[in-house]
Amino acid sequence: MTRFFWLREDSTVQPRLNGSLNAAHKWGLPGLAGCPGCGETWASSGHQYPAVDLSVLPEERAFLKARSEPFNEFARLRELVRPLAPSGAPLPPGTTFGPLMGTASGRFGPFAWLGSSLLLIRHEALERLQEEGIRGLLGARTELRFRQQDAPMLLELQLDPRGQLHADCLPPGLPARCATCGRLGLRRPDEPILDAASLPADVDLFRVGNFATMIVGTERFMETVRRMELEGISFRELPTR
Incomplete structure (x- = not known):
């Protein structure tokens, strides 16, 4: 079993590996303001699709700024994204897309975290795990600016x-x-x-x-x-x- x-x-592993990140995804669905069903204003955490590219959408700019929207506008934007997202993805309010953008500094090991639920991996570690037959690993590119030379290639795992x-x-x-x-x-x-x-x-x-x-x-x-x-x-x- x-x-x-x-x-x-x-x-x-700290302070030996002291890498730090200040970053966010390029695009995102808005949060929901006052759901007509439950009345809640909310946005999700943990729904991240860094390999999904929204630059092909004519309304790309509508996904650049974090904010809350009424349900009808949220639902309209969600339907624009749905054909680009993985099949069956729930896409709740606050779902994010595209590369992680921001700054990085310090020493990074094979795995790194942003918060408690966003997992990054060095390119060479991902390749080794895939060679070992580990299934379901999709590494998406990041757009992180490092403050040191010889910066690692960090990828975000889309899970x-x-x-x-x-x-x-x-x-x-x-x-x-x-x-x-x-x-x-x-x-x-x-x-x-x-x-x-x-x-x-x-x-x-x-x-x-x-x-x-x-x-x-x-x-x-x-x-x-x-x-x-x-x-x-x-x-x-x-x-x-």
């Missing part, structure tokens, strides 16, 4: 939402997902449990479908990263049910 692990930044948290780890009486905007209003449980029946069998790295800021890897991914001594990730095994 496959084991699954929650990936987070490994703080033990699709797959699988679900099991209902047993969620609060009782959790409100239903909004039928209009899709908002669930879920806080991450202290002791996450994965729904075994929902987990993908064709990739070794993915985001959790109903909590996209959580990045999960298979035992195969974890063992390969450790065997190859690729620093930057800590692993916490998650139970399944």
Whole structure:
């Protein structure tokens, strides 16, 4: 039976690897202002598609500035993006696209993090993992400006939402997902449990479908990263049910 692990930044590599990033994606869907279904004003986290290029859209400029919009305008812009996004992508308010743009400084290891849910990888580390047969790794280019010479080539991993948290780890009486905007209003449980029946069998790295800021890897991914001594990730095994 496959084991699954929650990936987070490994703080033990600091200060030896002290790389820092100040960056954001080039394009994004607006947040939602006052959903007509649930009344909430919100934007998602964890839905990032850095390999999706919106420069081909006539209304590209509409995706450059972060803001909130009424539902009808949000829905219109979402439909413009949908043909360019991965098939079945949920595209909630605040979904981002395109290269990570900004500044970078310091020393970077094989893996680097921006916040707790955006994972970058050095080009050579990605190639090694792909050669080992790790599945589902799509590295997207970044547009980071480094303050030092001999800067590494950092790529952002585009990870699709797959699988679900099991209902047993969620609060009782959790409100239903909004039928209009899709908002669930879920806080991450202290002791996450994965729904075994929902987990993908064709990739070794993915985001959790109903909590996209959580990045999960298979035992195969974890063992390969450790065997190859690729620093930057800590692993916490998650139970399944």
